[in-house]
Amino acid sequence: MKLDAKVPGGPLPEKWDKHRFELKLVNPANKKKYEIIVVGTGLAGGSASASLAELGYNVKTFCIQDSPRRAHSIAAQGGINAAKNYTNDGDSVWRLFYDTVKGGDFRSREANVYRLAQLSVNIIDQCVAQGVPFARDYGGLLANRSFGGAQVSRTFYARGQTGQQLLLGAYSAMMRQVANGKVKMFPRREMLDLVMVDGRARGIVVRNLITGEIECHAAHAVVMATGGYGNAFFLSTNAMGSNVTAAWRVHKKGALFANPCFTQIHPTCIPVHGDYQSKLTLMSESLRNDGRVWVPKKKGDKRSPDSIPESERFYYLEERYPSFGNLVPRDVASRNAKNVCDMGMGVSDTGLAVYLDFADAIKRDGRDTIHKKYGNLFQMYERIVGQNPYETPMMIYPAIHYAMGGLWVDYNLMSTIPGLFVLGEANFSDHGANRLGASALMQGLNDGYFVIPYTVGGYLAGMPLGEVKDSHPAFKDAVQEISTQVTKLLSIKGKRTVDDFHRELGRILWEYCGMARNEAGLLKAKQMIPELRQQFWENVTVTGSSGEFNQTLERAGRVADFLEFGELMLNDALNRKESCGCHYNEAYQTEDHEAKRDDENYCYVAAWEFQGVGKEPVLHKEPLAFENVHLATRSYK
Amino acid sequence: MSKTINLTLKVWRQPGSEAKGAFETYQAKDISTDMSFLEMLDVVNERLSVEGKDPIAFDHDCREGICGMCGSVVNGVPHGPQKATTLCQLHMRHFADRDTLVIEPWRSRAFKVIKDLAVDRSAFDQLIQTGGYISANTGAVPEANAILISQETAELAMDAAACIGCGACVAACPNASAMLFVGAKVSQLALLPQGRPEAAKRVQAMIRKMDELGFGACSNEAECEAVCPKEISITNIARLNRELIKAAFGSPF
Numbered sequence: 001m002k003l004d005a006k007v008p009g010g011p012l013p014e015k016w017d018k019h020r021f022e023l024k025l026v027n028p029a030n031k032k033k034y035e036i037i038v039v040g041t042g043l044a045g046g047s048a049s050a051s052l053a054e055l056g057y058n059v060k061t062f063c064i065q066d067s068p069r070r071a072h073s074i075a076a077q078g079g080i081n082a083a084k085n086y087t088n089d090g091d092s093v094w095r096l097f098y099d100t101v102k103g104g105d106f107r108s109r110e111a112n113v114y115r116l117a118q119l120s121v122n123i124i125d126q127c128v129a130q131g132v133p134f135a136r137d138y139g140g141l142l143a144n145r146s147f148g149g150a151q152v153s154r155t156f157y158a159r160g161q162t163g164q165q166l167l168l169g170a171y172s173a174m175m176r177q178v179a180n181g182k183v184k185m186f187p188r189r190e191m192l193d194l195v196m197v198d199g200r201a202r203g204i205v206v207r208n209l210i211t212g213e214i215e216c217h218a219a220h221a222v223v224m225a226t227g228g229y230g231n232a233f234f235l236s237t238n239a240m241g242s243n244v245t246a247a248w249r250v251h252k253k254g255a256l257f258a259n260p261c262f263t264q265i266h267p268t269c270i271p272v273h274g275d276y277q278s279k280l281t282l283m284s285e286s287l288r289n290d291g292r293v294w295v296p297k298k299k300g301d302k303r304s305p306d307s308i309p310e311s312e313r314f315y316y317l318e319e320r321y322p323s324f325g326n327l328v329p330r331d332v333a334s335r336n337a338k339n340v341c342d343m344g345m346g347v348s349d350t351g352l353a354v355y356l357d358f359a360d361a362i363k364r365d366g367r368d369t370i371h372k373k374y375g376n377l378f379q380m381y382e383r384i385v386g387q388n389p390y391e392t393p394m395m396i397y398p399a400i401h402y403a404m405g406g407l408w409v410d411y412n413l414m415s416t417i418p419g420l421f422v423l424g425e426a427n428f429s430d431h432g433a434n435r436l437g438a439s440a441l442m443q444g445l446n447d448g449y450f451v452i453p454y455t456v457g458g459y460l461a462g463m464p465l466g467e468v469k470d471s472h473p474a475f476k477d478a479v480q481e482i483s484t485q486v487t488k489l490l491s492i493k494g495k496r497t498v499d500d501f502h503r504e505l506g507r508i509l510w511e512y513c514g515m516a517r518n519e520a521g522l523l524k525a526k527q528m529i530p531e532l533r534q535q536f537w538e539n540v541t542v543t544g545s546s547g548e549f550n551q552t553l554e555r556a557g558r559v560a561d562f563l564e565f566g567e568l569m570l571n572d573a574l575n576r577k578e579s580c581g582c583h584y585n586e587a588y589q590t591e592d593h594e595a596k597r598d599d600e601n602y603c604y605v606a607a608w609e610f611q612g613v614g615k616e617p618v619l620h621k622e623p624l625a626f627e628n629v630h631l632a633t634r635s636y637k
Numbered sequence: 638m639s640k641t642i643n644l645t646l647k648v649w650r651q652p653g654s655e656a657k658g659a660f661e662t663y664q665a666k667d668i669s670t671d672m673s674f675l676e677m678l679d680v681v682n683e684r685l686s687v688e689g690k691d692p693i694a695f696d697h698d699c700r701e702g703i704c705g706m707c708g709s710v711v712n713g714v715p716h717g718p719q720k721a722t723t724l725c726q727l728h729m730r731h732f733a734d735r736d737t738l739v740i741e742p743w744r745s746r747a748f749k750v751i752k753d754l755a756v757d758r759s760a761f762d763q764l765i766q767t768g769g770y771i772s773a774n775t776g777a778v779p780e781a782n783a784i785l786i787s788q789e790t791a792e793l794a795m796d797a798a799a800c801i802g803c804g805a806c807v808a809a810c811p812n813a814s815a816m817l818f819v820g821a822k823v824s825q826l827a828l829l830p831q832g833r834p835e836a837a838k839r840v841q842a843m844i845r846k847m848d849e850l851g852f853g854a855c856s857n858e859a860e861c862e863a864v865c866p867k868e869i870s871i872t873n874i875a876r877l878n879r880e881l882i883k884a885a886f887g888s889p890f
Contacts, residue, residue: 054775133798178766
């Protein structure tokens with residue numbers, strides 16, 4: 001299989017315009033003849049559903065939650081980037097593009113990233129028009145802040161709830177189309193398979209999570225916006241329901257999976273405190289704008305933080321990275337936290353935490369100012385940990401947060417299966433090996449509002465598609481396969497719970513495929529996961545029946561897929577014999593312990609083709625050509 | 638410091654929306670006070686699963702207090718005893734050893750029980766569909782800074798927009814009214830200049846729909862504000878009423 005990214009020719013700034021012109025259009029009167037399925041209602045799926053419906057397509061939208069407004073985009077706190085240059089501080093489309101490519105450690109596709117930066121300005125316009133209450137300056141103009149390793153202020157925000165407000169904007173636009181009859185909403189449905197006819201995506205099979213019924217839905221194209229796979233690690237900042245099932249099942253149907261070992265580990269999360277823990281909570285990294293990160297210089301120092309004098313504190317980010325200080329990108333901040341904890345300087349009972357201290361900021365700006373900026377975050381911390389961050393430093397530790405890897409897509413966001421499009425976190429294309437802060441919201445909305453409405457049209461207009469109904473035999477086969485799996489899960493009646501298996505899988509991946517990796521560990525994990533998978537299919541217990549609201553059964557199906565997917569992450573990490581962004585292989589580091597890329601041999605997207613469970617997948621490479629930026633060593637010193 | 642406590646739970650169990658429900662008693666032993674309320678339920682469910690019994694069904698997703706999917710009535714109070722806190726963010730350190738907790742689903746004619754503690758809140762989506770939006774098609778919008786909004790107005794709109802749609806307001810209201818939910822959305826959009834063109838139509842349509850869906854009317858009990866995890870103020874209900882009066886006078890019919 002030769003991967004064709006279909007990147008249009010011509011100079012970078014003109015590619016998207018040129019491409020939009022070259023894409024065929026669907027006649028306005030014909031749009032209503034097409035059915036499009038959208039799976040997932042986060043920023044990407046919500047905005048895509050609304051925009052496609054506005055154009056006149058008939059959209060069927062599915063989500064696993066009780067309402068489309070719950071998708072996990074809602075939890076994004078910090079903000080959304082856009083190259084508006086409202087602050088006159090040197091920003092431009094080119095700079096946002098460059099920062100994103102560099103931040104991704106040169107493992108993303110140049111043309112996609114440039115388009116993202118270009119369209120970023122339209123996103124803000126759209127959201128303001130929808131009534132998103134962004135923060136404003138006294139004069140009534142939009143306010144900006146600098147965020148997550150950027151040296152310009154280009155981040156727009158709505159308190160610490162930017163994701164919520166943007167999602168509710170997309171959701172309300174979509175609800176308007178539900179009222180219009182152009183979007184048909186199917187909540188509490190889980191996509192369990194893709195149906196292909198003549199090699200094209202022509203529908204999906206879902207389980208109705210209330211009745212347990214397996215339902216078939218045919219369409220002319222399928223758009224997946226099903227989010228990331230971070231929950232493979234069990235503990236992550238993802239929502240409990242976030243999963244890889246839809247993505248994994250289309251992968252098994254032939255869609256290539258790209259860069260699965262690229263998982264972002266967010267530096268500012270509340271540390272793990274017990275085995276019963278169900279998830280990790282992220283504290284917005286905007287906190288790093290004013291908080292100073294430190295650990296005691298003395299190993300195993302058990303004194304309370306306020307009794308440790310200044311001279312005995314190690315402000316490791318400020319010392320190691322004088323120009324970026326506490327604002328280094330996420331991967332660098334996370335790795336350094338692990339490093340000082342590995343050296344024995346970590347704090348808290350577990351030794352797996354560092355301080356994030358606001359004492360200086362409070363002294364400088366006053367408690368009121370800090371309260372205004374971070375009040376809700378401080379409150380959230382206190383609620384969970386039971387300590388007051390105005391009085392004592394926060395304790396933080398890195399946690400799994402975002403999946404840069406995902407289904408492989410071309411410039412049109414189409415996967416290797418014709419007619420199957422993948423948006424947002426579920427695809428791989430824009431963030432390379434590390435995502436910058438405030439860029440996920442930008443990408444989700446960019447894909448949904450401004451890319452897919454054009455590229456779906458181009459696909460549909462480009463070829464005549466025969467009629468496919470949900471009674472087509474291809475649906476019957478998929479339903480049969482799903483029913484068999486469900487019956488099997490319910491019949492094992494073993495001794496271990498689904499969560500117990502999930503937790504163990506998470507521990508393996510975190511230990512051997514987490515913040516630092518090495519060949520021996522990855523190989524060991526590659527032994528362990530198939531064993532665990534076998535135990536799962538022999539000894540899991542799933543109570544209840546298939547024809548009812550059965551949350552254990554839902555989780556069992558997802559964990560079964562994580563148990564297969566985990567192995568692909570290991571294969572990808574083993575293959576990439578370099579360090580880049582979040583993928584830090586200890587064998588490839590500079591003298592300062594920074595990631596050492598190998599551009600000669602690994603400047604490519606690793607796209608994997610499924611061969612069968614437990615079988616070695618086949619690697620396809622999409623070479624990454626950087627024609628407009630210089631492949632530099634990423635330095636934040 | 639964390640310690641462990643033992644609790645008695647009386648949980649509403651109902652196999653399906655048409656089935657009859659009843660309280661069942663469970664012992665929650667060795668519960669760490671660092672756990673969240675939902676983690677405590679996880680522990681109880683893990684034990685039930687190992688015993689081959691049906692775990693307690695409850696809705697939840699983000700577990701950081703923002704998705705609005707979780708929520709149960711704990712000892713008579715939606716989302717439990719801690720102010721401005723969703724159930725997923727309520728931690729067990731707020732309970733004492735040997736406490737008895739009565740856990741029930743939201744109860745309202747408009748929210749049917751699906752199973753145990755999980756309810757159907759799609760009525761909220763239907764309310765938004767009748768006008769909880771600004772009609773602005775993708776692409777057809779002015780430059781963002783062409784619309785000036787004073788900081789004060791933006792903050793008030795944000796206060797209202799913070800609603801997570803969990804439904805606690807309905808569960809707390811003696812009339813099972815959705816006025817706080819509707820008031821918050823009407824306020825957010827009425828405060829902003831972008832929302833003014835449709836303000837009159839919006840408020841009338843949403844109120845009509847609210848009645849139609851079986852939600853009660855507001856009688857100023859203010860229970861909704863007291864339990865709202867996002868502290869949405871009832872001044873939003875007052876603003877809704879003003880909008881409704883304005884709409885009536887401004888109506889050409």
